[in-house]
Each structure stands twice: as C-alpha cells, then as structure tokens.
Amino acid sequence: MVNRQWRLAARPVGPVKESDFEWREEPAPEPGENQLLVRNIYLSLDPAMRGWMRETPSYLPPVRLGEVMRGTTLGVVEQSRNPNFAAGDLVRGVLGWQECAVSDGAGLSRESRHPAIPLTAYMAVFGHIGLTAYVGMLDIGQPQAGETLVVTAAAGAVGSLAGQIGKIHGCRVVGIAGSDEKCRWLTGDLGFDAAINYRTENVLESLRRHCPNGIDLDFENVGGEILDAILALINRRARIVLCGLISQYNATAPVPGPYNFTNVLVRRARIEGFIVVDHWGRAPAAMADLGRWLAEGRLKYRVDVVEGLENAPRALTRLFDGSNQGKLVVKIGEE
C-alpha cells in the first residue's frame, strides 16, 4: 500500500503556491507496539495553516521543511496495536496531508459515529471548528441578549457558526462576507439580521446603517480595514474576540495595527486573542450544545468538498481569495 503525501518544500512568500509543497509517494507505514494505523478520509483546510508554514513560531512550532504538512484529519483506524483504539474506529487528529499515518494515540480522539450525521459534519461543526466558534463566542465574547454582534469572514467555517451562536443567544447579528451569494446565505438561510459584501459596499457606511445602536461584540477573523471600520463604531465596553487576521497572513511587509486603536481606550473595549488548542477542556460542553442546536435545526453549515489529496495545495489558496463556500475540506479517501 502506498501513502501519498504533501510535504512542505518551501516557506511561502506572499500567497501560498503549489510549488511550496512537494508530492511524495511512500510505502504506507506499519504500526509498531502500542501504535495504530489511520486511513485519512477528510483533511481540514484552515487559514491557520499559513502561519504554520512560516519560519517564525506561531502558537505551534513551524512545520519543518521536508516534513509532511500539518493538518487535522478525520479517518478510520485500519489496524491497531493500541488498547485504546480498535480497527474501524472513527478518529480525529492532526495526522497531516497524507493518506495514512501511524499514531501512538496521543492527541487522537475517538468520535462516536451517528448514522444521521454525515461525516463532513465532523469537520464542519464538531471538532476544532465548532469548538473555536463556541469558545470564542461564549467564553471570550460573552454575548448578552439584545447586543449587536458583528462577525467578519461570516460565511467561513468558524464565522458562520459564531454568528448563529450569537443569534441563539439573542444578539442582533451582522455578518461581513465577500460575495452577494454568501450574504444571501447568511441572511436567508442562517438567520443573520444583515450581511455586508465587503467587496462591493463601503463597510463603514453599511455597518453604520445595520448597527444603529453601535457594536457591542465583534467576532474578528479578518483584521485590517474591516476591523478599523468596526472599531470606529464600537460601544463602551465592547469586546473584540480575536480569532483570526486572515487579511494579513500573506503579507510580506509589516502590517500596521488598527488605526482606530485609540477607541479601545476611549470606549473601554477589550481585545482578546484566543487559540482553540487552549480550550479542549470545553469540548464536551461545546459538542453537546452544538449537537443539540444542529438537531433542533438552529445551526446550519455547508461544506465545500475538494476531491483528491492531489488538489490540496490549490484548494488552500481558496481560503485566501474567499472562493470557498463553507467549511473547506479535502476528501482523501472513501468514507
């Protein structure tokens, strides 16, 4: 059996290119004592990957040149010599851009598979995506009913969940996204109160119109000019939940912080960064709530499935041009 992989070949300068990766075909590894072999089915593509490709450490060490590219996958245990896992188990872990991987079980979680839940939902709602939205919105953002919430990259995997969680908690929710189609999805299907297409609208003007009582809470995935427009309109004691800064991940020169930074002082606001890896302890509560909201029809999602591991590098660039429609995953193997 062959294990096809993408390894990091070069540190990208600016946008990621396919040549930053190297395609490799290796013999599939054999599990040693206490190890197991996982066959990956889905690979999650996440904006944070751009940070892992840099030479400077982010919240995880950089992926080394020549190393299999890091990524979260959902897979099935093919063979187990580890007492905690059995062949056939559905597992999630950071097993990389490859068809199969050997693991000692550390950092691997066994997922209970429900027949009614498609496997893609384990990527789009459960796991790190759902936990990010849940912890960011509830623990960091602390939404109060009646508050105005703005979500940036609102049609993205995390943003779309964060906005819906805000709605469930009684907020007026305004999303910012990059196409009219995405905006229609937010307001038509997800119940957002308003949506702004940042490519065609003046974001500050539109925010002013859609947030007549100002902004109390911002679930921030973008940064740059969009964050500045939001900071212009924040209310006293506003919270900016800093989940991502995708507008600057490809930057090749230092990027200035928000020009309206003074408003953080004047309006007594709080900007707080968080990374999901610190919050695994909240996963049981998060998964229970997310599952219930999903079953009740209060939480919707969409998945953008790219077929074939060979297309992963090109697919990754779609997160940065905004052409993905919902949670972006690569289908590596058969369900």
Place this chain on the structure above:
Amino acid sequence: MVNRQWRLAARPVGPVKESDFEWREEPAPEPGENQLLVRNIYLSLDPAMRGWMRETPSYLPPVRLGEVMRGTTLGVVEQSRNPNFAAGDLVRGVLGWQECAVSDGAGLSRESRHPAIPLTAYMAVFGHIGLTAYVGMLDIGQPQAGETLVVTAAAGAVGSLAGQIGKIHGCRVVGIAGSDEKCRWLTGDLGFDAAINYRTENVLESLRRHCPNGIDLDFENVGGEILDAILALINRRARIVLCGLISQYNATAPVPGPYNFTNVLVRRARIEGFIVVDHWGRAPAAMADLGRWLAEGRLKYRVDVVEGLENAPRALTRLFDGSNQGKLVVKIGEE
C-alpha cells in the same frame, strides 16, 4: 473678588499652544440656593486634557470653545448654602482652570484632611491618579506574584504608582521613562527592578535584556513604537492594560495601531482599555490601600508644582515633552 480663568479659545492642531487658551478675569460668582463656592488651591494637569480639547467626543464631551477649560482641582469651601458642605471643607472636583467656582455639590467629594499628609498628596496619590493606577493594575491587570510587569511613562503620575503597586504584588517591574534621572528615581527610590531610557536606548533590546522571561503584564500609557516593542515580547495570556496613548494625542494624521498586533492573537493576549470615571465605586478600597502603603513607606511619589494659574497652558505642554518630574499640578491659591 476677581475670578481669573483660562478658557478654551481654539482647538489645538498638534501640540497645545498658549494661544489655544484665553485668559479671562471675571467677578467671582455668588452661590445660589443649595450651592457652594470653592476656592481652588491645586489644579491637576493630565494628558487626558488633550483629548477633551478635540472637537470629537472622547469619553467626556469636548470642552466647548469659550468654556472654562476642564480640570480636576482640590480646593476649600469658602461659602456654602448646601447642607452637605460647610465652609472650610477640603473638596475635590472637576471645577476647571480657574481660581474659584460655584457648584451644587454634584461630583464634588469632601476629603478628610490628615495633618501628616501634604495637600499635594491628595493630587498625586489620592483621587483620580491613585484610583487610575489601582484599578488599572489590580482590577484590569490582575498581576500574579513572579510575573514580569512593564510600565510605560513609568515616571509619570500614574505609571510610578502602578509600578509600585506591581512591586507590592510581587511582580518583577521594568519601567520605561524619558531620562536617566527618571530611570534612577525608578530603580533607586521606587524599587523598580530595571528602568529603560527610551530616548537613549533601543527599547526592544533593553526589554529583551531586562525581561528574560518575557512580559506578562503591560501597564500602557504611551502606545506607538514602545507598545510595539512590548508586544514583540509578550508571553501567552499577557494583559495589556490600556491606560493612555500619550505618544499619539498630538497627532494630526491617523496613527497606525501596533504592528505586532498579530501577537495579541498568537499569544492569546488581552488588551483592555479603561477610564477611571467608570470606577469611582472602587475608590474607598483604593484610598484605604494607597493610604496604608503610603504610611508604610511602600509607596512614594513626587509632585511637580507649577506656581500660578497664569502658567497652566505652558505647564500642560510639559506632559507631552516629558519634562515634568512626577505629578504635575498648578498651584492656584494659598493652602
């Protein structure tokens, strides 16, 4: 009796100039029913005044053109028709840049005068200065023993207290100030562990040397390049207590936020702005603690007294060139 005053004559562009104020001599006002007349002794000069002179509202409405310039004063009740105050009471309030003022008592606090405490301490330690340092450091900053605290504008009125409160709570404290004399005062008299002269040193390099374990807490009064150097070195879960941004108060063009803003995300930091006016409820606890620390010799301060109300506008500019030595006050009348 004549009431001499400074009124706001023009909105400053860039640094404040004397011509932005107008000197006026008016008949002293008479207290009406339920009112009292206060004779001001000391006027506090604070960086926040620059914001009040702008046309755009900050956390208080702008001072109107032609209005007596806003400022906190310490004074004595000369005459009272208000049952809550009597002639001879020592009072603090926002009574403006003038020799006397009529008040209905709203926002005026009666201070119990201790013979051992010089009146200047009511400006430099008690009141809004001490409460700002206390609330910012303890409630917002939440210092833990063993953490590394950096204080900017550390020889200033608020910064010098904030740093000492950090020492009292077991932090390693590094101050940043604008002269060798100030740095010697911080380390020699106030017990700071280290001090950096930002005019002669490379702040980032010096911080690296003095904060070998990184920075956990920043009491920020300055912003700009100094904040950027701090953000470069923050630890996971660092707190940036945003108390002031004096480096940009005189700016005439938009000022970019910190270039190392990404570190707020990557290091899961929290930036929180606060304004003392929201925290008067903490004053009793703050004044009790500050008074005890002062009596125990654990808290020191110095006051830079400018004689004569006529010198107030020129004195205000000293806050921005850093030539003041400690809490800057104007002596308006005899004690």
